Amino acid sequence: MGCGTGVIATCAALAGCDRVVAVDVNPQAVVNSQRNASRHGVADRLDSIHSDLFDALDGAERFDVVFWHSNYVLAPDDYRYANVHERAYVDAGYVTHRRYLEQAPRWLTPGGRALLHFSARGDLDELRRIAVECNRQLHIRRSAVFLEGEQEVEHLLIEVATRAGQA
Ligand SMILES: C[S@@+](CC[C@H](N)C(=O)[O-])C[C@H]1O[C@@H](n2cnc3c(N)ncnc32)[C@H](O)[C@@H]1O
Structure with a gap:
């Protein structure tokens, strides 16, 4: 939640989490997180989503x-x-x-x-x-x-x- 740069989400993926959802209310943070995930080779496991807390997530997640x-x-x-x-x-x-x-x-x-x-x-x-x-x-x-x-x-x-x- 509130991924900002995406450093924590990217580290979670690098540490072995098989799926990470990085969410932020700031659209630029969402783009930044996706870029950092790509840069570190974990974009296949990390989704960046623009959302006010959990609002934009699939309710079944x-x-x-x-x-x-x-x-x-x-x-x-x-x-x-x-x-x-x-x-x-x-x-x-x-x-x-x-x-x-x-x-x-x-x-x-x-x-x-x-x-x-x-x-x-x-x-x-x-x-x-x-x-x-x-x-x-x-x-x-x-x-x-x-x-x-x-x-x-x-x-x-x-x-x-x-x-x-x-x-
Ligand atoms: C202290 S910063 C996190 C910084 C991040 N750990 C990093 O290293 O870049 C808090 C984050 O929460 C996000 N945030 C604040 N309100 C939010 C909301 N309602 N929904 C989602 N994210 C929110 C901010 O945009 C910001 O990216």
């Missing part, structure tokens, strides 16, 4: 893994995007994160995993609050601190799970 390195910076609800590129960094009111938490687990094969790459630049408390509203549980599976400029920033790999009995 199911995935072993859904992963989004998200635009985790929270902007005010009424924030107006100057261009689609800003959607790479900023999510107004976490509207897209809410939809991802609701929808991602529904696209999984049995035993599949929905994952979110989030960071301390985001608002984890707000994400947790939204998860409760959506009947989702957030499990931090991995964390690591990286130097970004002069700042140390914690990055998190979060698994999004359904609560027992919830779809």
